[in-house]
Amino acid sequence: RIMKWAKLKGYRNHYYISPQIWAWKEGRIKDIKRDVDEMYVILPFEKEFYEQKHQFPVHFVGHPLIDAIAQRQSVDHTKFLATYQLDDRPLIALLPGSRKQEIKKMLKVMLEMVDQYPKYQFVIAGAPGQEESFYSSYLKDYPVTLVMNRTYDLMSLCHSALVTSGTATLETALFKVPQVVCYKGSSISYQIAKRIVKLDYISLVNLIMDQPVVTELIQADFNKRSLKQELDLILDPTHRNRVFTDYFELEKKLGGIGASEHTAKLIYKDIKK
Incomplete structure (x- = not known):
């Protein structure tokens, strides 16, 4: 709902961590295509799902859990x-x-x-x-x-x-x-x-x-x-x-460490454009 409102106001929408539309309510792809400018996915099969099945380009950035585990104190x-x-x-x-x-x-x-x-x-x-x-x-x-x-x-x-x-x-x-x-x-x-x-x-x-x-x-x-x-x-x-x-x-x-940092850099690059 926030995305729809923002799009109508002329904002660009960046969505980090896709909803699991590959599991249920796949029809949400219509709203995503309409309202999302850049999607950042954290599971490798999601990129194929969006791009091959729905012709919607997305960024695979890796999974933030890898960072959470790597950065924890032993x-x-x-x-x-x-x-x-x-x-x-x-x-x-x-x-x-x-x-x-x-x-x-x-x-x-x-x-x-x-x-x-x-x-x-x-x-x-x-x-x-x-x-x-x-x-x-x-x-x-x-x-x-x-x-x-x-x-x-x-x-x-x-x-x-x-x-x-x-x-x-x-x-x-x-x-x-x-x-x-x-x-x-x-x-x-x-x-x-x-x-x-x-x-x-x-x-x-x-x-x-x-x-x-x-x-x-x-x-x-x-x-x-x-x-x-x-x-x-x-x-x-x-x-x-x-x-x-x-x-x-x-x-x-899963793409190694740095999922959130990678996403932030892509968003920043898009904003600078």
Whole structure:
């Protein structure tokens, strides 16, 4: 709505980070073509989507998550373990999402893995905006640690992860952590989404690579048996090496550091014209 108003007033519109019209409501391309002068996209397949499918030229500038991860302050491994009373066993991170209803569904199944792997220790990445007390009722007697608001620190140290579909799947990949991508919603929501969203994959990792680099367990497939099977796989050294190779290729496709700076320079260049 702001773009439409601005265009009518004679302003040039620069749009940084495209809406995901490749996933749903593709008809928005009409408004974009009408109101946007320069579009800056952060996913490599978006350039092809806009230019080849819709004949609308865009700039691929790379992904700002690479900068966010590269610029973060490194964490002291020993101090982190001591702070949360963790031992030297490898860490498996649980990322059950950010919304209450989502966390309830995801965490219940993820926690069923804890007793199956005594040689590992499980750590939940608490979501910003949620209280510790919210998680407590689900933890019961599980030997699992809750770490609030330190997801990047945890990801930099963990061995593997179970991750709810979303941006976290890409963050996990950029930290080079083998993962199983999980998602389960209500039956009605899932059936609606299937009809609206026309994608081969739900994780950004697989969408960018256009192949199943990470396993996606969706709806009925997200169960204790399948999750254990896939967790066994990402703990296997041979499989992990293949994942690491794919992750490095993924990072190359994302264009390296400097997405926002690159965008700013392009906008400045256009303004100077």
